[in-house]
Amino acid sequence: MGKTRSAPTLNDVAKAAGVSTATVSRCLNSPDRVIEATRQRVMQAVESLGYTPNFAARVMAAKRSFTIGAIIPTMDNAIFARGLQAFQDQLREDGYTLLVSSSAYDPEAEREQIRTLVARGADGLLLIGHARDAEIYEYLERHQVPSLVAWSYEPEAQRPSVGFSNADAMCELAQCVIAAGHRRIAMISGITEGNDRAQGRVEGVRRAMADSGLDANTLALVETDYEIEKGAEAFRRLMAFFPRPTAVMCGNDVLAAGALREAGRLGIRVPEQVSVTGFDDIELAEIVSPALTTVHVPHREMGRKAARELTAMVEGKSEGRSICIGTKVVNRCSLAEQPG
Amino acid sequence: MGKTRSAPTLNDVAKAAGVSTATVSRCLNSPDRVIEATRQRVMQAVESLGYTPNFAARVMAAKRSFTIGAIIPTMDNAIFARGLQAFQDQLREDGYTLLVSSSAYDPEAEREQIRTLVARGADGLLLIGHARDAEIYEYLERHQVPSLVAWSYEPEAQRPSVGFSNADAMCELAQCVIAAGHRRIAMISGITEGNDRAQGRVEGVRRAMADSGLDANTLALVETDYEIEKGAEAFRRLMAFFPRPTAVMCGNDVLAAGALREAGRLGIRVPEQVSVTGFDDIELAEIVSPALTTVHVPHREMGRKAARELTAMVEGKSEGRSICIGTKVVNRCSLAEQPG
DNA sequence: ATTATTGATGTAAGCGCTTACAAATGGGGT
DNA sequence: ACCCCATTTGTAAGCGCTTACATCAATAAT
Numbered sequence: 094m095g096k097t098r099s100a101p102t103l104n105d106v107a108k109a110a111g112v113s114t115a116t117v118s119r120c121l122n123s124p125d126r127v128i129e130a131t132r133q134r135v136m137q138a139v140e141s142l143g144y145t146p147n148f149a150a151r152v153m154a155a156k157r158s159f160t161i162g163a164i165i166p167t168m169d170n171a172i173f174a175r176g177l178q179a180f181q182d183q184l185r186e187d188g189y190t191l192l193v194s195s196s197a198y199d200p201e202a203e204r205e206q207i208r209t210l211v212a213r214g215a216d217g218l219l220l221i222g223h224a225r226d227a228e229i230y231e232y233l234e235r236h237q238v239p240s241l242v243a244w245s246y247e248p249e250a251q252r253p254s255v256g257f258s259n260a261d262a263m264c265e266l267a268q269c270v271i272a273a274g275h276r277r278i279a280m281i282s283g284i285t286e287g288n289d290r291a292q293g294r295v296e297g298v299r300r301a302m303a304d305s306g307l308d309a310n311t312l313a314l315v316e317t318d319y320e321i322e323k324g325a326e327a328f329r330r331l332m333a334f335f336p337r338p339t340a341v342m343c344g345n346d347v348l349a350a351g352a353l354r355e356a357g358r359l360g361i362r363v364p365e366q367v368s369v370t371g372f373d374d375i376e377l378a379e380i381v382s383p384a385l386t387t388v389h390v391p392h393r394e395m396g397r398k399a400a401r402e403l404t405a406m407v408e409g410k411s412e413g414r415s416i417c418i419g420t421k422v423v424n425r426c427s428l429a430e431q432p433g
Numbered sequence: 434m435g436k437t438r439s440a441p442t443l444n445d446v447a448k449a450a451g452v453s454t455a456t457v458s459r460c461l462n463s464p465d466r467v468i469e470a471t472r473q474r475v476m477q478a479v480e481s482l483g484y485t486p487n488f489a490a491r492v493m494a495a496k497r498s499f500t501i502g503a504i505i506p507t508m509d510n511a512i513f514a515r516g517l518q519a520f521q522d523q524l525r526e527d528g529y530t531l532l533v534s535s536s537a538y539d540p541e542a543e544r545e546q547i548r549t550l551v552a553r554g555a556d557g558l559l560l561i562g563h564a565r566d567a568e569i570y571e572y573l574e575r576h577q578v579p580s581l582v583a584w585s586y587e588p589e590a591q592r593p594s595v596g597f598s599n600a601d602a603m604c605e606l607a608q609c610v611i612a613a614g615h616r617r618i619a620m621i622s623g624i625t626e627g628n629d630r631a632q633g634r635v636e637g638v639r640r641a642m643a644d645s646g647l648d649a650n651t652l653a654l655v656e657t658d659y660e661i662e663k664g665a666e667a668f669r670r671l672m673a674f675f676p677r678p679t680a681v682m683c684g685n686d687v688l689a690a691g692a693l694r695e696a697g698r699l700g701i702r703v704p705e706q707v708s709v710t711g712f713d714d715i716e717l718a719e720i721v722s723p724a725l726t727t728v729h730v731p732h733r734e735m736g737r738k739a740a741r742e743l744t745a746m747v748e749g750k751s752e753g754r755s756i757c758i759g760t761k762v763v764n765r766c767s768l769a770e771q772p773g
Numbered sequence: 774a775t776t777a778t779t780g781a782t783g784t785a786a787g788c789g790c791t792t793a794c795a796a797a798t799g800g801g802g803t
Numbered sequence: 804a805c806c807c808c809a810t811t812t813g814t815a816a817g818c819g820c821t822t823a824c825a826t827c828a829a830t831a832a833t
Contacts, residue, residue, distance in 0.1 A: 100576045102819055113783045118821060128781060143572065148552040149489040149498075150819035153788045158489075168514060170716075178508065190549065192532065209530065212488040232483065236440045321716060350720055357722070376510075376661060380690055382697070382722055442789055453813045458791060468811060490789035493818045 101142040109138035121146065152214040160190045161403060162210030163219040166198045166288075170319065170347050171375045173221070176243070179396030180219065187404050189216070198318075200287055204229055211236050217407040219243055219399060223250050224289045239406040239413065243399045245290055246417045253406070253413030255399040259290045262388045262420040263297030263342075264304075266370055269386075269422055270340050271305045274431035275368065278302065279313035279338035281327040281348045291316075294344050294372060313338055317348070324351020325358075332359060332367075339367060339431050346371035346378045346387055353381050353427070364429035374423055383426035390420050441482040449478035461486065492554040500530045501743060502550030503559040506538045506628075510659060510687050511715045513561070516583070519736030520559065527744050529556070538658075540627055544569055551576050557747040559583055559739060563590050564629045579746040579753065583739045585630055586757045593746070593753030595739040599630045602728045602760040603637025603682075604644075606710055609726075609762055610680050611645045614771035615708065618642065619653035619678035621667040621688045631656075634684050634712060653678055657688070664691020665698075672699060672707075679707060679771050686711035686718045686727055693721050693767070704769035714763055723766035730760050 107114045112131060119127045120135040127135075138144075152158045161184055165173045181191040192210060196203035207229060210218060218233065218240040230252070233240050242254035270278060280298055283291040299309040313334050317323040324343060328351065331338055343349035349371035356363045363369050363383055371378055371387035378385040395418045405411035447454045452475060459467045460475040467475075478484075492498045501524055505513045521531040532550060536543035543560075547569060550558060558573065558580040570592070573580050582594035610618060620638055623631040639649040653674055657663040664683060668691065671678055683689035689711030696703045703709050703723055711718055711727035718725040735758045745751035 103821095104819075114820075115784080115822075116782060119782085122821080126781080131781080143575070145548050145552045147493070147554075147819050148549075149492040149554050150788090151821075152489040153487070153493060153790090154819075154821040156788075156821090168518065171511065174508060208485050209488075212485045214487075214489050235483070321720065354720065377717075377720070380661065380694060380717070380721060443791095444789075454790075455792075455814080456812060459812090462791080466811080471811080487789050490818090491791075493820090494789075494791040496791090496818075 101144045102147070103144075106135065106138045106142055106144050109142060110135045158214035158216055159188055160192055160213070160215050161217050161219065161400075161407070162192045162194070162207075162213070162215035164203055164206045164210070165193065165195050165221055167319065168193075168195045170321075171377065172319065172345060172347065172373060173244075175375070176390075176392035176396040176399075179393040180243075180400045181396075183397040183400035184404065187400070189400075189404060198284065198288070200225070207233070211238050217241070217403045219403060221245070222289045223247060223252060223254065224287050239403070241399055241403045241406065241413065243395060245293070246415060247289075248415050248417075250415075253402065253415050255395060255402055255416040255418065257390065257395075257418045257420045259293030260297040260300065262390075263294040263372065264301045265297075265420075266372070266386075266388050266422050267298045267301030267342060268305070269424075270342060270368065270370065270428060271301060271307070273340075273368065273428060275340035276307065276431070277311070277313075277336055277338045278307075278340050278342065279331045279334070280315070280342045280344070281324055281331070281352060282314060282316050282344040283319050283348070284316050291344055298342055319345060319347050321347055321351040321354065324348035325355035326351075328352035328355040328369075329359065332361065337367075340370070340428070341367060342370045344372060346373045346375050346385060349385050349387070349427070350377050350381050353383070353385075364427050365432075368428045368431070370428055378425070386425045386428035387423055388420050389423045391418055394418055441484045443484075443486070446475065446478045446482055446484050449482060450475045496554075498554035498556055499528055500532055500553070500555050501557050501559065501740075501747070502532045502534070502547075502553070502555035504543055504546045504550070505533065505535050505561055507659065508533075508535045510661075511717065512659065512685060512687065512713060513584075515715065516730075516732035516736040516739075519733040520583075520740045521736075523737040523740035524744065527740070529740075529744060538624065538628070540565070547573070551578050557581070557743045559743060561585070562629045563587060563592060563594065564627050579743065581739055581743045581746065581753065583735060585633070586755060587629075588755050588757075590755075593742065593755050595735060595742055595756040595758065597730065597735075597758045597760045599633030600637040600640065602730075603634040603712065604641045605637075605760075606712070606726075606728050606762050607638045607641030607682060608645070609764075610682060610708065610710060610768060611641060611647070613680075613708070613768060615680035616647065616771070617651070617653075617676055617678045618647075618680050618682065619671045619674070620655070620682045620684070621664055621671070621692060622654060622656050622684040623659050623688070624656050631684055638682055659685060659687050661687055661691040661694065664688035665695035666691075668692035668695040668709075669699065672701065677707075680710070680768070681707060682710045684712060686713045686715050686725060689725050689727070689767070690717050690721050693723070693725075704767050705772075708768045708771070710768055718763075718765070726765045726768035727763055728760050729763045731758055734758055 103114045107117045120132050184191050194206045220242050221244045244256045246256040282295050285291045302309045315327040317327045352369050371385040374387045374389035378387045398416050406413050443454045447457045460472050524531050534546045560582050561584045584596045586596040622635050625631045642649045655667040657667045692709050711725040714727045714729035718727045738756050746753050
C-alpha cells in the first residue's frame with residue numbers, strides 16, 4: 094500500500110493485455126473488429142486497471158466528441174428546465190453528452206459560450222431563438238459545427254429550428270382574452286431587444302387586438318426581466334394606469350406569478366377584478382392561486398425532437414429541417430369574463 | 434467567396450505573425466513573458482484569423498483545464514439552482530468554467546458522471562452529500578482530482594465539506610413546531626437511502642421530539658421523491674392517519690408545496706387545521722399560499738464559499754477545509770399554534 | 774501445391790497545444 | 804573589450820488517443 098499509482102493510459106492497458114494500443118482502442122470503439130478472445134483479455138485489463146479513456150486525447154485524435162452544447166438564456170427559473178431535460182434524455186439515448194451553459198440574456202456572453210463550447214469540441218449546438226449576429230453562424234460554419242435553434246419556429250429563416258410560433262400561440266391566447274370581453278388589455282413582456290420569442294409574443298397580442306377591431310396601440314405594455322419580483326413591480330405600475338386594464342397578459346408564467354403575488358398584496362382579486370395570463374405552462378402555473386390560464390408548450394416533445402434533429406445533422410443524416418411544435422391554450426382560473 | 438477555410442490553428446497564427454508557436458502560446462497564456470511589440474503583432478493575427486484555441490489540445494498538453502465539475506442529484510426543481518449559480522459565478526470570477534451534470538439521485542449514474550467529468554479533465558469536483566462509495570474517492574485520488582462536498586457539513590467526516598448540519602437545522606424548526614403546541618407530528622421526507630441530507634432532516638425532527646419528551650416513534654413518516662405531486666400524494670396519505678397529525682413537516686419546500694396544494698384540494702385549511710413546514714427557502718416558499726414557514730439556507734453564500742475552497746484545493750493552496758454555513762428558521766404563515 | 778482473399782493485429786503518424794531547454798540578444802560591471 | 808546574466812524567442816518533445824496502412828496468418832479458390 095501507499096504506492097502512488099497514477100492514472101493508467103491506453104498504453105498501460107495494452108501492455109497488461111499483451112496487445113498493441115490500436116487493438117485496445119478498437120476494443121473500446123468498435124468491439125466487433127476484434128476477435129472475442131482478445132477482447133476479453135483486453136476488457137479484463139481495462140477492468141483491473143480501472144482505466145478510463147482520456148477524453149481530451151480522444152477528441153483530439155478522433156475529431157469527434159459525441160458532445161452537444163446548449164446555450165440557454167437563463168437557468169434561474171424553470172422556463173427551459175423541462176425542455177432541456179428531455180433534450181438531454183434523448184441525447185443520452187443516442188450516445189451523446191450534453192453540455193449546458195447560460196448566457197444571462199447577454200449576446201456577448203452567448204458568443205463567448207459558443208466559442209467555448211466549440212473549442213471544447215462540441216459536435217453540435219442548440220441555440221435558443223434566432224436573433225443573433227451572422228458572424229456567429231460563419232464561425233460555426235468554419236468550424237463545421239451544425240447548430241439548431243429551439244423555442245422558436247420560423248420556416249422562412251434560413252436556419253433550421255424546432256419550436257413553435259410565439260406570435261401565433263400568444264395570439265390565440267389573446268383571442269380568448271378578448272372573447273371574454275376584455276377591452277382594456279395590458280401586457281407584461283420580457284425584454285424584447287434581441288429576443289425574438291418575447292417580440293413574437295407581443296406581436297401576437299397586437300395581432301389579436303387588431304383582428305378584433307381593437308386599436309393595438311392601446312395595449313399598455315411594460316417590459317421587464319423574467320423575474321417574479323419584476324413581474325410584481327410591473328403589475329403595480331399597470332394597476333396605476335387610467336383607465337385600469339382589466340386583463341394583464343404576461344410574457345411568461347414567471348412574470349404572471351409575480352403579477353398574481355402583487356395583486357394579492359394590493360388586495361386586487363384575480364380573476365374577479367383583473368384577469369392575468371401566463372405563457373409556457375411550467376409547473377409554477379398550477380401552483381399559484383388562482384392557477385394560471387396560460388399557453389401550454391409541449392417542452393418534452395420539443396426537447397426530444399430537437400435532440401433527434403441535431404444528432405441527425407451532426408451525423409450528416411440531415412441538412413437541418415425545421416420542425417413545428419403545436420401549443421395550446423389551457424384554461425385554468427386566472428382568466429374570467431370581463432364583468433359589465 | 435466559397436473558399437472553404439477551416440479553423441485556424443496555433444500554427445497558422447504563428448506563421449501569420451512571423452513567430453514560433455511557442456511565442457503565440459505565451460502571448461495567450463502568460464502575456465508578460467513576451468515583449469509588447471511581438472504581442473501586438475500576435476494578437477493582431479489572432480484577431481484577424483478569428484483564432485480560438487483548441488481546448489482538448491490545451492488540456493492535453495497543459496494537464497490543466499480550468500474546469501470544475503459538479504454533479505447534483507437533480508435539475509428538475511430549483512433546490513440546487515441558486516447555490517449552483519453562485520458557485521458558478523464565483524468560479525468564473527476566478528477564471529474557471531463549470532460543468533454540471535445531474536445524477537437523478539442514482540449512485541450508479543453519479544459514479545458514471547464522475548468518471549466522465551474526470552476524463553474530460555475537470556480540475557476539481559463538487560459533490561452533494563457524503564454518502565458515496567469509498568472506491569469513488571480512491572478513483573479521484575488516483576487521478577489527483579480534488580473534490581469537495583456541499584449541502585452538508587460534517588466535521589467528523591474525513592472529506593472536506595461546505596454546508597450546514599441538516600439535522601441541527603431541521604431540529605430547530607421542529608422545536609418551533611413543538612413550541613407551537615403540536616404533538617401529533619408527521620413528516621414527508623425525501624428518499625433517505627443514500628441521501629445523508631434527507632436522513633439528517635429526519636433525524637433532526639426525531640431529536641427535537643425526544644428532547645421535548647415526545648416519543649420519536651410516534652412520528653408519522655412518509656418517504657417519497659422530491660416532486661410536487663409526490664408531496665401532494667404523501668400529504669393525502671398522512672391526512673388519513675388516525676389520529677390525524679396537526680403538523681406536517683416536509684423534507685423540502687417542493688414537497689411542502691405539494692402538501693399545500695393537496696390541502697387545498699382536500700379542503701383542509703392551512704394553517705388553521707394543519708400546519709405545514711418546508712426546508713430550503715427557495716423562491717417557491719414565498720409564492721405558495723400560505724407562504725411557507727421553512728428553514729432558510731443561504732445558498733449563495735454556500736455556493737461562493739464552496740467555489741473558493743475548491744479552487745484553493747485545485748491550486749494546492751488548501752488541503753481541504755470544512756466550512757459551516759448557518760441556517761435559520763423563517764416564520765411565514767404556514768405554521769400556527771395548535772388550537773385546543 | 775500455389776495464389777488470392779479475408780480478417781485480426783501491429784506500426785506509426787499525427788491531432789493542436791504547452792513547456793523544458795537551447796539559442797540569441799542586449800545591457801551592465803570590470 | 805570581455806564576460807555574465809537576464810530577457811526574449813525558437814526548437815522540439817511529448818500529452819493519450821485514433822486510424823490509415825502494413826503485416827501476417829488462415830482459409831478458400833484454382
